[in-house]
Amino acid sequence: MEIQEEFTKVESVFVRHKNALLVRGQFTPIYTDYYLHLMQQGIRYPADLDQMLKDALAMLTLHLVARPWADTIAWTANLRAPRINLFVTGGSIQESITGRIFTEDVREPDRNFFYSQTTTVDGAEPRQSTLEVDGRDPVSWVSQFYDQSEQRPARAFRLEDENFALVAAQPDCDLEWLAGLDEAAVAAILETEETKVLETRRFRFHCGCTLERILPILGGWRERLDDLFEGSESINLQCPRCAANYVVTRDML
Structure with a gap:
C-alpha cells in the first residue's frame, strides 16, 4: 500500500500590541501518515513513547515555522529511566518532518539531555546546542530550549483536537502576558487580540529514504x-x- 501523504498547514501569526509570534497547526494529517508508516513497517511503540514522538514531531514543526525557510533542524533527546533516544528532523524547503525512537543499544545518561542541530543551505557549519531538560514531555522542553538556545522566551501548548501552538517573544514583547497564557487563552488569541497572518507553510510526515x-x-x-x-x-x-x-x-x- 502506497502512502498518500497529507499536509498539515501551519500559520505564523503576529500578535500586535503584545509583540509575540503565534505559530499554530492541526496535526491530524501528519499523524495519519505517521501511523500508516508504522503499519507499513510493522512498528509498534508503547503508548507513552508513541505520544512522546508525536508531540516532538509537532513541536519541531512549529519551531521550523518560527525559523527561516532555509533551516533543516534535527532534535535528539537522550533520556534515562527507561533509556531511549527520541529523534525528529525536518525542514521547510522539503516540507517534511520525520522521526523515530531508539530503544536498543542506547547509552543511559545520568540526566536527560536534548541536542539540536541546525543546518542551512548556504553550506555554513551546522549550529549545535545541548541542554539538560526536565521531565519527558516534549511540549515542556520547548520553553527550556528557547530560553537557552534561542535567547528569547517561548511557550508551547497542547490544545484540543490535535492542535498545537507555540508563542514566542519578539522584541518588546509583553512578557507578563506571555507568562500568563494558558491553553484557553492561546486557543482564543485570534478572537481576543489584534493579529496579522504573516505566512503559511505546510508539512507532511515523509522521510525520503531509499x-x-x-x-x-x-x-x-x-x-x-x-x-x-x-x-x-x-x-x-x-x-x-x-x-x-x-x-x-x-x-x-
Missing part, C-alpha cells in the same frame, strides 16, 4: 561480507531517520 541512500552505511563492510551476513542470504537494514526496514543481499554490496 535503499540506494541507505546502502552507503555498509560501505565499510564490503571487505568483510562473511562477518556482516554471518551465513545468512540477507540482512535487514533500518533507516536511522524513520526506522523503515530494507532487505540487503550480498550482491547489492
Whole structure:
C-alpha cells in the first residue's frame, strides 16, 4: 500500500500590541501518515513513547515555522529511566518532518539531555546546542530550549483536537502576558487580540529514504561480507531517520 501523504498547514501569526509570534497547526494529517508508516513497517511503540514522538514531531514543526525557510533542524533527546533516544528532523524547503525512537543499544545518561542541530543551505557549519531538560514531555522542553538556545522566551501548548501552538517573544514583547497564557487563552488569541497572518507553510510526515541512500552505511563492510551476513542470504537494514526496514543481499554490496 502506497502512502498518500497529507499536509498539515501551519500559520505564523503576529500578535500586535503584545509583540509575540503565534505559530499554530492541526496535526491530524501528519499523524495519519505517521501511523500508516508504522503499519507499513510493522512498528509498534508503547503508548507513552508513541505520544512522546508525536508531540516532538509537532513541536519541531512549529519551531521550523518560527525559523527561516532555509533551516533543516534535527532534535535528539537522550533520556534515562527507561533509556531511549527520541529523534525528529525536518525542514521547510522539503516540507517534511520525520522521526523515530531508539530503544536498543542506547547509552543511559545520568540526566536527560536534548541536542539540536541546525543546518542551512548556504553550506555554513551546522549550529549545535545541548541542554539538560526536565521531565519527558516534549511540549515542556520547548520553553527550556528557547530560553537557552534561542535567547528569547517561548511557550508551547497542547490544545484540543490535535492542535498545537507555540508563542514566542519578539522584541518588546509583553512578557507578563506571555507568562500568563494558558491553553484557553492561546486557543482564543485570534478572537481576543489584534493579529496579522504573516505566512503559511505546510508539512507532511515523509522521510525520503531509499535503499540506494541507505546502502552507503555498509560501505565499510564490503571487505568483510562473511562477518556482516554471518551465513545468512540477507540482512535487514533500518533507516536511522524513520526506522523503515530494507532487505540487503550480498550482491547489492
